Amino acid sequence: xxxxxxxxxxxxxxxxxxxxxxxxxxxxxxxxxxxxxxxxxxxxxxxxxxxxxxxxxxxxxxxxxxxxxxxxxxxxxxxxxxxxxxxxxxxxxxxxxxxxxxxxxxxxxxxxxxxxxxxxxxxxxxxxxxxxxxxxxxxxxxxxxxxxxxxxxxxxxxxxxxxxxxxxxxxxxxxxxxxxxxxxxxxxxxxxxxxxxxxxxxxxxxxxxxxxxxxxxxxxxxxxxxxxxxxxxxxxxxxxxxxxxxxxxxxxxxxxxx
Amino acid sequence: xxxxxxxxxxxxxxxxxxxxxxxxxxxxxxxxxxxxxxxxxxxxxxxxxxxxxxxxxxxxxxxxxxxxxxxxxxxxxxxxxxxxxxxxxxxxxxxxxxxxxxxxxxxxxxxxxxxxxxxxxxxxxxxxxxxxxxxxxxxxxxxxxxxxxxxxxxxxxxxxxxxxxxxxxxxxxxxxxxxxxxxxxxxxxxxxxxxxxxxxxxxxxxxxxxxxxxxxxxxxxxxxxxxxxxxxxxxxxxxxxxxxxxxxxxxxxxxxxxxxxxxxxxxxxxxxxxxxxxxxxxxxxxxxxxxxxxxxxxxxxxxxxxxxxxxxxxxxxxxxxxxxxxxxxxxxxxxxxxxxxxxxxxxxxxxxxxxxxxxxxxxxxxxxxxxxxxxxxxxxxxxxxxxxxxxxxxxxxxxxxxxxxxxxxxxxxxxxxxxxxxxxxxxxxxxxxxxxxxxxxxxxxxxxxxxxxxxxxxxxxxxxxxxxxxxxxxxxxxxxxxxxxx
Numbered sequence: 129x130x131x132x133x134x135x136x137x138x139x140x141x142x143x144x145x146x147x148x149x150x151x152x153x154x155x156x157x158x159x160x161x162x163x164x165x166x167x168x169x170x171x172x173x174x175x176x177x178x179x180x181x182x183x184x185x186x187x188x189x190x191x192x193x194x195x196x197x198x199x200x201x202x203x204x205x206x207x208x209x210x211x212x213x214x215x216x217x218x219x220x221x222x223x224x225x226x227x228x229x230x231x232x233x234x235x236x237x238x239x240x241x242x243x244x245x246x247x248x249x250x251x252x253x254x255x256x257x258x259x260x261x262x263x264x265x266x267x268x269x270x271x272x273x274x275x276x277x278x279x280x281x282x283x284x285x286x287x288x289x290x291x292x293x294x295x296x297x298x299x300x301x302x303x304x305x306x307x308x309x310x311x312x313x314x315x316x317x318x319x320x321x322x323x324x325x326x327x328x329x330x331x332x333x334x335x336x337x338x339x340x341x342x343x344x345x346x347x348x349x350x351x352x353x354x355x356x357x358x359x360x361x362x363x364x365x366x367x368x369x370x371x372x373x374x375x376x377x378x379x380x381x382x383x384x385x386x
Numbered sequence: 387x388x389x390x391x392x393x394x395x396x397x398x399x400x401x402x403x404x405x406x407x408x409x410x411x412x413x414x415x416x417x418x419x420x421x422x423x424x425x426x427x428x429x430x431x432x433x434x435x436x437x438x439x440x441x442x443x444x445x446x447x448x449x450x451x452x453x454x455x456x457x458x459x460x461x462x463x464x465x466x467x468x469x470x471x472x473x474x475x476x477x478x479x480x481x482x483x484x485x486x487x488x489x490x491x492x493x494x495x496x497x498x499x500x501x502x503x504x505x506x507x508x509x510x511x512x513x514x515x516x517x518x519x520x521x522x523x524x525x526x527x528x529x530x531x532x533x534x535x536x537x538x539x540x541x542x543x544x545x546x547x548x549x550x551x552x553x554x555x556x557x558x559x560x561x562x563x564x565x566x567x568x569x570x571x572x573x574x575x576x577x578x579x580x581x582x583x584x585x586x587x588x589x590x591x592x593x594x595x596x597x598x599x600x601x602x603x604x605x606x607x608x609x610x611x612x613x614x615x616x617x618x619x620x621x622x623x624x625x626x627x628x629x630x631x632x633x634x635x636x637x638x639x640x641x642x643x644x645x646x647x648x649x650x651x652x653x654x655x656x657x658x659x660x661x662x663x664x665x666x667x668x669x670x671x672x673x674x675x676x677x678x679x680x681x682x683x684x685x686x687x688x689x690x691x692x693x694x695x696x697x698x699x700x701x702x703x704x705x706x707x708x709x710x711x712x713x714x715x716x717x718x719x720x721x722x723x724x725x726x727x728x729x730x731x732x733x734x735x736x737x738x739x740x741x742x743x744x745x746x747x748x749x750x751x752x753x754x755x756x757x758x759x760x761x762x763x764x765x766x767x768x769x770x771x772x773x774x775x776x777x778x779x780x781x782x783x784x785x786x787x788x789x790x791x792x793x794x795x796x797x798x799x800x801x802x803x804x805x806x807x808x809x810x811x812x813x814x815x816x817x818x819x820x821x822x823x824x825x826x827x828x829x830x831x832x833x834x835x836x837x838x839x840x841x842x843x844x845x846x847x848x849x850x851x852x853x854x855x856x857x858x859x860x861x862x863x864x865x866x867x868x869x870x871x872x
Contacts, residue, residue, distance in 0.1 A: 181827050184819075205826035214827075221824035225842030234838060235828035242829065274842065295828065 130194075131159040131299055131330040132180075137191035139172075139179050148189065149175045151355035159298070162331035164341055164366060167352035168374050173334045174218060176352075177303040180332075181215040182208050195299065209235075210242030212298030216288035216305050223275035228287075229257065231275050232294050239295055260293040264320040282313035289320040300324070301332045306340035318343030338370035351377050416477035422446060425577050428477045432546050432581075435553055445566035445576030452570045459569050459677075459704070462733035463762040463794055466702045469640045469675060476578045476611070531595065540593050540624075541586040545613050548584035555586055559617055563646040563681050563710070571642040572679045575611050579644070582612035587622035587653075596852050598627035614645040618653035620686060625656040627855055638701060639664075643678045651686025651713065658851050659707075660859055662699035670729030673701025680707040684716030687742070692719040694850040696859045697732060698866050706764065708737035711745035711773075718747040721847040723859075725866055726759035726791070735765035735796075740776035740806070749780040752844050755791035762794040769806040776806045784814040785843050787836070837864050 132155070139150035149172050157163050167173050179186050180193065182205035193200040195211065203211065223231065236256075237247045248256065261268050266286050276284050285305050292300050302321070306314055321344050325331065333344060341349070341363065349365040350357045353374065358381040359365070369377070416427055425446045429439040458468060535542055541552060549556050566576035587593050618624055641663060647655045657680075666673025676699070682691040693707040709718030720736035738747035753761040761784065769776045784793030795812050817839050825835035841848070841860055848856050 181823075183823060205823065206829050206831050209827055209829035217824065217827075221818075221820045223821060223824070223839060223842055225845030226838050231825075231828070231838060234830060234834060235825075238829040238831075238834065274845075291828065 129159060130156050131161075131196060132157040132332070133194040134176075135192050135194075137176075137179070137193065138189040139175060140187050140189050142185055142187050149186075149355055150179070152191070153352075153355070153357055155350060155357060157299070157330045157332060159330050160327040161347045162325060162333060162344065163348045163350060164344075164346040165332060165334045165350050165352060165357075166336060166338075166366065166369060168336060171352045172355040173336075173352050174303050177215060177218075177301050177332075177334055180208075180299075180301055181205060181213060206238075207242075209295075209297075210239050212239075212243075212296075214292050214295055214297030214300045216285075216292060216300065216302040218303040218305075218307065220276045220279075220284040220288055222277045222279075224277050226275050228271045228273060228275055229254075232257065232271075232291065235291075236294055256294070261290060263323060264290045264293050265316050266290045281308045282310065285309060285317055286313070286320070289317055289324075293320070293324055298328065299330045299332070301334070303334050304336070305333070306335050306337060314340060315343060338366045341366045353378055353381060416475055418475050419472045420446075420474070420476060420578065424476055428578055428580070431477060434546070434549060437553070437557060438549055441560065441566075442577050445573050446578075448566055449570065449573035449577055452573060457570055459571065462704050462764065463760065463796070464702055464704060464731050464733050466675065466731070467638070469638070471574070474640065477580065534594055538591050538594055539588040540591060541584065542597055543584050545579070545582040545584050545615065548586075548615075552584075552586070555617065556584065556615065559615055559646065559648055561646075563648060563683050564644050564679050568679060571677045572644055575613060575642045575644045575679070579611045579613040582643070583614045583616075583626075583628075585614075585616040585624060585626060587616075587618045587624045589619040590621040591619075592622070593624040596625045596627055596855075598629070610639060610641045610643075612643050614643070615648075616646070616655055616657070617648045618650060618655050618689075620651040620653060622650070622653040624654075625658070625852060627658045627660075627852065629660045629662070638666075638673060638675055640675045640677065641700075643680075645678070645680040645707070647682030647691055649682065649684050649686065649689035649691050649716075652688045653686065654690040654692070655682060656692045656852075657682070657694070657707070658855055659693075659695040659697075660855065660862065661695065661697045661703070662862060664701075665699050665728060665730050666701040668728060670701070673730075674699065676700035676703040676705065678703075678705040680705060681710065681737075682708070682718075683710040684713050684718060684742075684745075686716075687713040688715045689713050690717040690719075692717075692721070692850070693736065694719075694721040694847065695723070695734075696844075696848070696851070696862065697722070697724040697734060698862060700732070701730060703730075703732040703734055705734050706736050708739070709747065710739045710741065711747065711776075712741045713745075714742040715744045715746075716742055717745070719850075720747075720749045720751070720765075721850040722751045722763075723754070723844045723847045723863075724752070724761055724763075725754045725756075725863065726761045727756040727787075727866065728759060729757075730759045732760070733762040733764055735763045737766040737768070738778060740767075740769040740773040740778070740803075743772070743774045743776075745773055745776050747776075747778045749778070749782070750846055751780075751782045752847055753782070753784040753793055754787065754840060754843070755784070755793055756787035758790045760792040760794070762796060764796040764798075766798040766800070767808055767810075768799075769801040769803045769808070771802040773803050774805050776801075776803060776808075778806075778808045780808075780810045782810075782812045783843070784812075785840065786814065786816050787840075833868060837867050840867055 134153050134155040137150050137153040138148060140148045165173050188201055233253050257271055261271055305317060346363050349361055351359040359377050416424055425442050429442055564572050566573045616626060649655050663674035663676055684691055691709045697703055711718050718738050724732045724734050726732050736749055749765055751763045753763055755761040763782045767778045782795050786793055793814050797810050799808055821839055822835050848859050851859055
């Protein structure tokens, strides 16, 4: 069934009247599926991710988003998280002095409470923390440090996937998690994602390189250009884009519009 | 259990005045106003030795002179009315009567707060002023505590008792670090101080426990002008905790304490404060003027004094816990979190005075302001000409929780030694939208997110507090923040 349905979504930036970033996005993602959203810089991919997560600076001008059949737009960002939406940030934020352990314990128990589960005891939580850090190939020492503070680029990205593992979302959105990663780190992060794929979880993987999709094989690939999804296809579409760039999609889209 | 809890809870308790928590207790009070007779009256009431009365009188005369000539220490970034010294009462005898006969009579809200802070039942009784019977645990706790200290030769008494029992030590050190000529409020305190704490740790002794005034329960009712004196003999170590609060009153209350620390060779004194005096109401009415002089001297070589403070209360705070680094290789530290909200104002910091060789000082200050509050760091690092290789590191960070509050940093550096190394870092930040959104995305609401971020900001300082104090400090910060979201 459809986990996420985006219909004719138009989005602008607050206080800037004539600047639409998304110009009628349609997208349906079924649970258990992993979709890739590709497109050149500035096409609106990250904006879509931010709107899904509830970032306030963006204004939804038209259209709707249903998550699990319910209107997503009326939920606060933290409510969306509680309902199981997780965003792996393109630029993870540093929280000086806030230990990873503390941060995640608060976060995990907050979403557990919202989902009607019991709070984890400290012992249970720490055990889970260790297990999942291990599973995600995250250096356990990082969990003792402040959130993202002084982490390398690769560590930050890995940390996002680790948090994904801890928070057990139903819809995970990865916003250019592959950017800035070397090949080893990319493989490591991809392994982590693959381990987390399951029948009751959907993934939207945003990227502008096909490379990550060699490790994380998508069920569907969408191409976004200038605020719209102009083409969708199977995993072979990613390959085509890698070989031929985005220009032919652009031309086709222009021809179709004409 | 620490004093700050005691005091903090008394503060929480005081919020319930309108529900009749406060009963006008029978106490013996001096008439309003201040003159030599009042000073004599206080001294007589406390049955003090002659030399102490003389000292008080000298202090009073000096205070009077300063007042006559208009010497107010009002150079700080603070805006408040000068206290009317003739309209205050300087002595009230400690209450003898319990406020409640048993815990059932204590309002539920107060008990809930106890619950939240995890205060044991017997301590709750002590804190709320429930009648204490002879067999209760906290008395035996206090007794065990006293036995242990006695074994080690540590003296921990009220100032009044110490002046009688150990006149030679008190006399030698009283006013030696903060003379009554130091400033107007130090002079006032010296003239009228009601009581306070005295700690003496003999040579080579590590005090076996954290000392806090809670364990000196038989000394209730110490006033707004307390005086603390701590002496660490060579090789001694002591950690002292203090906490403060004041009941809610319409008018402003003056709190002018003096703290003196003396660290001899190879000794260490760690002094921690959680200050949560009543800050006044939402309109800025009432609240404590917290005008305090705290100073320590590292007298001997290799000695160390460390101040840690969490300042969340008071309408006005002006205090600069300082260290005179006289001994060679001595170390001075100042760790501070000052949180101001509503109409609160704080001007706080430290003075590190390097005199000995190879002396080292560290200053970590975190200021947080919300609403229309003002928060200033003011610090002086002074290096004397013989203080070869003196080092200082200062870091002053400010965080603003809204568009209408203020943060200011006034670092002063005076170096007279070419070999000194002085570093100063300062940052001002707002809690970022990015940080908040990141937390929200992980399921944390507005308040939870803010608490995490602010606690993180203060972490470097809070971790300097003794364990049980740190937990309480965090809880206190959380409670303070609860009204600051939005």
